[in-house]
Amino acid sequence: MSAHDPAQQPLTHTFNRLAQLLIPVVRTHLQTLTALHTELRPFLEEAARNPAIVDQWRAEREAEEALGTCHCLCGAHPDAPGICTGTGAPGRDIVYNGVPVTHCAPCWQAKQWQLA
Numbered sequence: 001m002s003a004h005d006p007a008q009q010p011l012t013h014t015f016n017r018l019a020q021l022l023i024p025v026v027r028t029h030l031q032t033l034t035a036l037h038t039e040l041r042p043f044l045e046e047a048a049r050n051p052a053i054v055d056q057w058r059a060e061r062e063a064e065e066a067l068g069t070c071h072c073l074c075g076a077h078p079d080a081p082g083i084c085t086g087t088g089a090p091g092r093d094i095v096y097n098g099v100p101v102t103h104c105a106p107c108w109q110a111k112q113w114q115l116a
């Protein structure tokens with residue numbers, strides 16, 4: 001029996017086997033991260049050059065969050081099914097019986113066409 005006999009070095013053997021199994025997983029993960037970085041790089045560079053864009057984007061998302069979800073009854077615009085984004089848009093409330101109801105921009109637009 002040599003010192004390299006797996007039976008003599010069970011932990012080392014297990015560790016090496018695990019490393020062999022993980023190499024392709026780590027490689028795939030790195031490829032995904034590299035692709036993501038390549039995709040996001042123009043946006044990250046633009047954000048670094050112009051921080052005001054990030055502030056504007058954040059303010060827009062916070063405004064959307066404050067409005068909440070679209071409460072459109074989408075069956076009421078049958079000519080435009082499946083357009084709802086689900087997210088309320090600033091300034092797109094429609095008043096029903098005196099109550100402002102949050103709408104997403106596409107649903108709001110569809111109802112404007114219907115009312116026209």
Ligand SMILES: [Zn+2]
Pocket residue numbers: 072073074075077084107
């Ligand atoms: Zn709708």
Ligand SMILES: [Zn+2]
Pocket residue numbers: 070071072083084085086087103104105106107108
């Ligand atoms: Zn909607």
